Amino acid sequence: MRAPTFKVVDLFSGAGGMSLGFQAHRDFTVVGAADAQIGKPSSRLGSLRCNGTYRENIGVDPLQVDLGRLDPSVLRQVWNLRRGELDVLVACPPCSGFTRISPANHLRDDPRNSLVGRVAAYAEEFRPRVVLLENARELVKGKQRHHLEGLADQLIALGYEVDARKHMLSRFGLPQLRERAMVVAVDTGVPLRTLDDLWHGWEVRDAAVTVRRAIGKLPPVEAGLAHPDDPMHVSPSFRRDKSLERMRAIPADGGSWGDLVGASEDLLNPAQRKIIDAGKWGSHPDVYGRMWWDEPARTIKRECGHVGNGRYAHPDQHRLCTVREMALLQGFPQRFRFDVSVIGNAYRHLGDAVPPLVSYQLAALVRWILTGSPPTARDLCLPGTSLRPGDIRPALPADLVA
Template identity: 75%
Template sequence: MSFTVADIFSGAGGMSLGFHAHRDFRVVGAADAQIGKPSSRLGSLRCNDTYQANIGVNPLEVDLAKVSPAAIREVWGLKRGQLDVLLACPPCSGFSRITAANHLRDDPRNSLVGRIAAYVEELRPKVMLLENARELVKGKQRHHFVGLADELTRIGYVVSGDTHMFSRFGLPQLRERSLVIAVDAGLPLLTMDDLWAGREVRKAAVTVRRAIGRLPAVGAGEAHPEDEIHVSPTFKQGRTMERMRAIPADGGSWADLLKSPDTEQLLNPAQLKIVEAGRWGSHPDVYGRMWWDEPARTIKRECSHVGNGRYAHPDQDRLCTVREMALLQGFPRSFRFDVSILGNAYRHVGDAVPPLIAHQLAALVKWILTGQRPAARDLCLRGTSLRPGDIRPVEVAELVA
């Protein structure tokens, strides 16, 4: 049995990998414009080579807002209705509540959500999956989701959209995201809530320690000799390294520097301004270290600097490496990133649908298509931190918690 899968907005391949690693699915096509920012040129993100290296399919470099869905179908060599699964995860930057401008305007990239309906109508897959920021379903710009759902319903699909905290499903990261599932008429509409009904993950399975605790130590700017992807940027400014060394291990942040006159002098002007205003918000997460025995905080696309979030190693004086970020994002150890442009590699990690979650979605889709409910072992992607023994019936988990 082999179900066909195609991926638009395929990125570095996080969503596709979850299906590629499942024995019952075969990826037959992918497409991505490789644009990092609206102002970037076509191909600047360089994610398609990473996709091909890991999935074995060469994505089309096309602007999916402009290209004809019929042309895509023809290039992929598919007849209408031949595709089993369409993966469609457009850029999420325009929806994220982290970006202040998104509260004031509707980012033009958000219209790509509605564009998905044209691809669904042309390809006529049995199942369509979309993952995006939480705000797609619950935020100010949710009219894009409503419009897509209405259009999919018009052409004969049944649609579900909801938000989920992915740590509930075994990802060692507090990552809340929207998942939209559409099934062609006649197929059962099942969701991640159905997949995980009666099941629960042990808390110890979703910690930073479980995911990266056994990796060898490396210095900032150094790659481990046996894993070139286990590398992080150098600290170009001596002051940044001094600040990092002064921040306490295991969950410390720059706010802790205020406890001593010797370390308070290491604060930068932006931090001093926050202290003066007394408006802390989430600012202490900047330059923050991860906690060993908690999930990582959300790994965003701009995770390539300690000044962008709680991305510092729990006790080593550096940003978490690409490999560490990838493991926390549910990539298996076997996945290969191009680290020749280190910033792009971090963006590929942060932009991705966690492959561990995508693998569970593959199991869910198989259930929809065959009627066979997956076992707990089917929810674990080989090479990631989640193991079958971490998943227990809810009643057992409650007794031993």
């Protein structure tokens, strides 16, 4: 007979990236999830259509509710949980209002940012033993960090101990340079541990976090055509012949439109010519850029569904990386299924998600917190992803690394 499992509730559940890591772990059961399915403030309730993907993969039907306005006691009653019965509350409010990618975030405080502080009300109502948040790195150090400071103050007043810090997720085996904020809070009497504690004394081999490791064995496909054996192995077609011609002219393995200067300048668009004339390149060459085979992918954002939005092109095939490729680079296992009937939504869902490879490690961390039993290297590798136990080795002393 299986022992009772720890109970998890996922707020702002999205397509299920955070929940999947806990669901894949035998010691946890997801008992509730909620998401308004709103992609941006101007969108209507349900427009993002992520709850169906969550339901199909996690087996729990998320409630479509506005968590910023809902009385937390309603959720506790719907899920039939006594106060203090919940073990883990995970909450990943929208990060769009914090990330430095949006210039507007340097000038104004996005109304959605207040959802961070709102998590305290749910913690007070459910009284979980552990609270976890994941968000953009700017949550910890950015201009709007007062939202995190306010949340921490509220949690401390409730009796929780709080730790908040930034992490580069490639350190944990994700084949992507993705820096995120992680917040761990534990109730009185529960030991506080972090991802740094989890990985203390261990490191991942460089070859394990490359694009080649994650997607190098997938069969080739052309833009706009799905592989016959894998509907997720599909990318958008090019709407203009010149876009495909430009893609073909960009050198393989890390090339970008900047390489067209002096070679194929007739393929440059007006925006690119304006950058050249101004001499202010910045990170602009990443646009229409190809990934490098033997480096991690660059940050996969919710706008990853177009080659013009970042370094999202395949290292040598003339197209955007497919939904399958992006999902693998984002730490989703092979078994996870995104709905590609509206392909733009699939890219948005996976770009918004907490990488399940990392949430699986968070589950291992929480189990350690709650049981006192530290995980092994195998416990850090979500089956079906690119990280393997043999990729994890004892860390070299700092003086030898230098």
